[in-house]
Amino acid sequence: MNQDQSNSQATMSAIADAADVSISTVSRVLAGGRGISSKTIDKVRKTAQQLGYRPKSSNIGRPQSKTRQKMLKLGLLHTFTGEYVPEHSIQVYLHQKFMIETWRTAHHHGHQLVIDYLDLEHPDQSPLLSPQAGIDGLILKGAVTQKALDLLPANLPAVILRLPMGMPCPYTSVNCNYHTGISRCVQYLHKLGHQRIAFFCFANQRFDNLDKISSYQQTLMSLGLEDNKYIAMPELKDYSDAESGCQWALEKWLSMDKAPTAIISSEGFCFEFDKLLKKRGLRIPEDISILDAVTGASRHDSLREHYTRLQMPASQMSQTAVEHLIRHIRHPQAPPQTVLMEMDFIEGDTTAPPPSI
Secondary structure (H helix, E strand, O other), X not given: OOHHHHHHHHHHHHHHHHHOOOHHHHHHHHOOOOOOOHHHHHHHHHHHHHXXXXXXXOOOOOOOOOOOOOOOEEEEEEEEOOOOOOXXXXXXXXXXXXXXXXXXXXXXXOOEXXXXXXXXXXXXXXXXXXXXXXXXXXXEEEOOOHHHHHHOOOOOOEEEEOOOOOOOOOOEEEEEOHHHXXXXXXXXXXXXXXXXXXXXXOOOOOOOHHHHHHHHHHHXXXXXXXXXXXXXXXXOOOHHHHHHHHHHHHHHHHXXXXXXXXXXXXXXXXXXXXXXXXXXXXXXXXXXXXXXXXXXXXXXXXXXXXXXXXXXXXXXXXXXXXXXXXXXXXXXXXXXXXXXXXXXEEOOOOOOOOOOO
């Protein structure tokens, strides 16, 4: 150890003793302070200045050529309405992916993430929207309605995750391209020979279904098929009613003179349809094909890797949302952007040509 290193180490030891912290804490503070509380950083730096710590590489008290960006406090707010149970998102693979990847990306950039839920019928109950929360920016997901957007504090940087298509929004939004995804599902089934293609979605839970339904209908019309006959949109309280909604849809379809030979489930509830069809003695895909249009929306996702499906790019969407939010915090004048990500189409063993009649 040379003389400069010896004097530096001794001084760091003196700083640690005077500030009542460890030498490693002093070293981390003098190296930038990442992961150290602001109170400890202030105490160590003041002690260092009082003791005259001035190594050649020190920049204490004056700007550095490469200033370490301050740690940001980011919020992730999941909005819902009515009798939706927030714990549902902990059980559902898609929501797990969004939360985990959002946290992972924020942490990778050295920032903090706080997660909360908000019932839009009781908008005063989320601490994230109060000034006391001290967040630097917010990612909004879930029931993204105009009411939800109106609740966002003025001048708070925000990014909207899964904004309904066509909804006016002054913020950057990150979504997947449902329109091309659903169209691809219909075209794929038609190429297999299906003429009677059913479509299932919630009437009151999914706020992006208008675009899905529009794509489904437009694609059927372009193929010369009936566009309304096989749509099923049950009114459901929440995802716990999924099986009853699927049961209602099947009873409607199978009672028709010409029942559908394929089902597209936009909510991802193919697992429920699978069970109910098998109870009726129907085989998949020999008697009826099932296509999962949004993998990730059900708690049963781990059980259906074999389904023909659209895969939502949840990881990439979460990463993009965090990175855009950081950009808006660092550069408040940056214009909002609309980011649309394509969904992966994965062919499984639940689709086949329709049965011969």
